[in-house]
Amino acid sequence: MKKIFFSLFLFLMCTQGNATLENTTCKRCHPIIYNEYQNSMHAKASIFKDPVHKAVWDKHPAKAKGNYKCAKCHTPSDHKLIKGETSLTKNRIQMTEPISCQACHSIESIEKHTKINKNKFTKKKKYFFSADSKRKGEKITFKEKHSFFGLMTKTSGSPYHDIDYSNENFYDGGMCLGCHDHKQNGKGFSVCDMQIKKEDSLDNKDTCISCHMPKVKGTFVNLKNTHTHTFHGISIHTINTSLLAKHIKLSLQKTTDGFEIRIENKANHTLFAQPLRLNQLRVSIEREGKTLSLKRKNFIRVIGKDGKPAMPWLADSELKNTLIKAHEIRHVKYTNLLHKGDTVVIDFGYYLVNPKAAKKLGITDKSVTKFIVLAKKRISI
Ligand code: HEC
Ligand code: HEC
Ligand code: HEC
Ligand code: HEC
Ligand code: HEC
Structure with a gap:
């Protein structure tokens, strides 16, 4: 019985179309990560949730022109704003997921530029990148075998999306650098530069991901018990500093x-x-x-x-x-x-x-x- 309900649930979800995937979709199967994310700065990177970002934006000359160019990094999930179809308004994306699950997990590569780097997102639908050293290189497509009018569905991998384990940027932290590497102002002056040192020694294998998103207790998906998951609550505003103090x-x-x-x-x-x-x-x-x-x-x-x-x-x-x-x-x-x-x-x-x-x-x-x-x-x- 349970199985039938689950299949129905999948069937309904699969017929919803391929519009922007909001975080609430992921919540159904990744509730622990979803909850953790709510406290992260990535969930609060818009002017409506971060008073510091707002204070600076309020003084910024681009504000008068209504040109919120900060969106590329601070609110990439507000697609209408990015495309120039709307202006900066207090909407649900701005309030709850300015940098959404989909935004990060669909970063295919990073284009390097002097002024700011650029994230290149995959155009494939329901296609997410991740890292798992045991599956490195694999691309797991969501396979569905329908029978009995779609009520009996067999799946492998995730029953909702494809997973690509072959993107090096998800192993070495490269995926963070579309937004975090450096930023120049209009005069070509470097306002912020992390001056990231490429790993040189073998004894220092830590990456952006292993330090800021370490493995912590709790399963990453509720359809199986993986014991640990990747910490998604990244913030220096709310975090207990013990995670990074070491x-x-x-x-x-x-x-x-x-x-x-x-x-x-x-x-x-x-x-x-x-x-x-x-x-x-x-x-x-x-x-x-x-x-x-x-x-x-x-x-x-x-x-x-x-x-x-x-x-x-x-x-x-x-x-x-x-x-x-x-x-x-x-x-x-x-x-x-x-x-x-x-x-x-x-x-x-x-x-x-x-x-x-x-x-x-x-x-x-x-x-x-x-x-x-x-x-x-x-x-x-
Ligand atoms: C219907 C349930 C379901 C939904 C909805 C769902 N996922 Fe998943 N997801 C899974 C399952 C199951 C796995 C594990 C697959 C495996 O280990 O083979 C998984 C794995 C993943 C992984 C890779 C984990 C790894 O092994 O490294 C990522 C990344 C991911 N999901 C992201 C998302 C995002 C982002 C969303 C929302 C847009 C989402 N998922 C929605 C079921 C779901
Ligand atoms: C290239 C990507 C990028 C662009 C474009 C960008 N930012 Fe940021 N911004 C970041 C990142 C990454 C951080 C977090 C940096 C850190 O904490 O080291 C940040 C942090 C900030 C902070 C500090 C926030 C806090 O809570 O302490 C302010 C303020 C800020 N940005 C203002 C702006 C404004 C205003 C614009 C647009 C005029 C803008 N940024 C455009 C990437 C960007
Ligand atoms: C700032 C970028 C970023 C955001 C936002 C983000 N993720 Fe991740 N996520 C990652 C990275 C990087 C990994 C690590 C890959 C690895 O080593 O497993 C990861 C790992 C995962 C995994 C894999 C397995 C594990 O061990 O936990 C799942 C599932 C996942 N994310 C789901 C989500 C969901 C759901 C959301 C939204 C609530 C989300 N992610 C938001 C960057 C992000
Ligand atoms: C799409 C752009 C984007 C990506 C990708 C991204 N970040 Fe961020 N990140 C931001 C912005 C913007 C902020 C600042 C939000 C604010 O303070 O308003 C931020 C904040 C942070 C902070 C907290 C700093 C603070 O001010 O609290 C840390 C730590 C961080 N990011 C680490 C990472 C790591 C590690 C990755 C890769 C796994 C990553 N980020 C990927 C845009 C991004
Ligand atoms: C060896 C562990 C380690 C690695 C690797 C690492 N970080 Fe950090 N990071 C730290 C520590 C420690 C701090 C300072 C503590 C804090 O901000 O809470 C920090 C601070 C930060 C901040 C906040 C700084 C601020 O001024 O707001 C951001 C953003 C950040 N790291 C991003 C990254 C990115 C992107 C990478 C990959 C290039 C990375 N980190 C790699 C340990 C690490």
């Missing part, structure tokens, strides 16, 4: 005139390259019941014009850049002598929006202007 190694080394803190960035990209962020190191010494806070150290990139900080669309030069690069080990020196019995407390973290920039942009939302600790360490001397 990729930042903090250590302390005594020197003749004090000590130094070493920060090792295991990521293959510059840390906090987005120009609004402020990355900071806070060190304090606990001694005999008192806490001595040392001078805070900022890692920041300031962009500007005529020697003064400027908005991204006006900037034509780099005024300062102390960001920590891919695989870099940064040494920060302190001239405080440490005593036996001291405890050194190290907090390495960031502000989503540099408090100075927040003021300029009129952003008052406390959640984006508070200090977030990414990696923490207590060292007893």
Whole structure:
């Protein structure tokens, strides 16, 4: 009986036509991933859900012309907007799935350009790319054998869509780089550049996907139990930082005139390259019941014009850049002598929006202007 109902359900779904596939379609069979995705920044990348993106867009000169060119990366799923058939309006796609399941899973290749890269999507319907090392290279088409008026349906793979396991971009993280690699403004000045280092050493096999979308508990599809699935809740706004903290190694080394803190960035990209962020190191010494806070150290990139900080669309030069690069080990020196019995407390973290920039942009939302600790360490001397 159950089988018959399931077949009917499939039959109905297969006759719905090939319009844009919305996330609610995927939810039926991939509920865990669907739920996780709701908290991701990819679900909130539009001006209607991200107050920071909105604040910058509100000041952007293109707004007056109604030219929302941010759509290519921030809301690629709003197809009518992308095609220029509608203007930017608060619709369901903007509100719930600006970068949808289909948008990511149909990225076939990335076209490299100086200004911004471009995602090339497959034109095939219900055709998704994925990665599975055991099935690498396979293309599994949804096979249906109808009999008995379509009520008895046999399927293999997914009963809804084809799966292509042969796209290298889904193994090495290349599929993220249509949107995440770099961005230049109208003047050809680089506003944001992750300066991604192609993997050079064998012992560092981590990719964008393995670090930001690690395997976590729970099945990826409710038609079978796979025990784990790929984490889809990517966000630095809401995530518990523990997922990524392990990729930042903090250590302390005594020197003749004090000590130094070493920060090792295991990521293959510059840390906090987005120009609004402020990355900071806070060190304090606990001694005999008192806490001595040392001078805070900022890692920041300031962009500007005529020697003064400027908005991204006006900037034509780099005024300062102390960001920590891919695989870099940064040494920060302190001239405080440490005593036996001291405890050194190290907090390495960031502000989503540099408090100075927040003021300029009129952003008052406390959640984006508070200090977030990414990696923490207590060292007893
Ligand atoms: C009717 C159920 C059903 C629906 C609806 C469905 N899927 Fe699937 N999907 C499956 C099944 C079953 C598998 C596992 C196939 C296998 O392992 O052979 C799967 C596998 C996948 C995979 C590959 C998993 C892997 O092995 O790496 C991706 C990616 C995927 N689905 C994406 C989607 C997206 C995106 C949507 C919505 C547009 C969607 N699916 C809708 C049933 C469904
Ligand atoms: C090439 C793709 C691309 C284009 C085009 C693009 N962005 Fe972005 N934007 C991104 C990515 C990727 C991020 C996330 C970067 C990060 O966190 O390192 C981002 C993040 C941001 C953020 C920070 C958001 C936050 O919550 O902290 C702002 C603000 C922003 N973009 C504004 C804009 C505006 C305004 C436009 C259009 C004028 C635009 N972007 C066009 C890719 C793009
Ligand atoms: C930002 C891009 C992106 C978005 C958005 C996205 N995915 Fe994925 N998805 C990936 C990548 C990358 C993988 C990893 C491939 C791998 O290693 O299995 C993946 C893996 C999967 C898998 C495979 C198996 C597993 O282990 O979990 C399924 C199923 C899946 N996604 C479904 C979905 C659904 C459903 C949605 C929407 C709710 C969605 N994806 C949204 C990029 C994305
Ligand atoms: C279609 C474009 C697109 C693709 C593909 C994409 N992203 Fe994003 N991603 C964005 C945008 C835009 C944002 C910023 C949203 C915002 O803050 O408003 C973002 C945000 C993020 C963030 C959080 C940063 C923040 O501001 O919270 C991380 C981490 C991230 N993406 C990683 C990835 C990874 C890893 C992949 C590949 C598996 C990927 N993205 C694929 C466009 C994309
Ligand atoms: C070794 C693990 C690792 C790898 C590989 C990695 N990242 Fe990251 N990524 C991190 C860490 C750690 C941070 C900083 C913590 C955070 O943002 O929460 C970060 C931050 C980010 C952010 C947010 C930065 C910001 O300013 O908003 C984005 C976006 C991002 N990574 C995208 C990517 C992309 C795209 C790739 C592939 C080229 C990638 N990451 C590869 C560990 C990694």
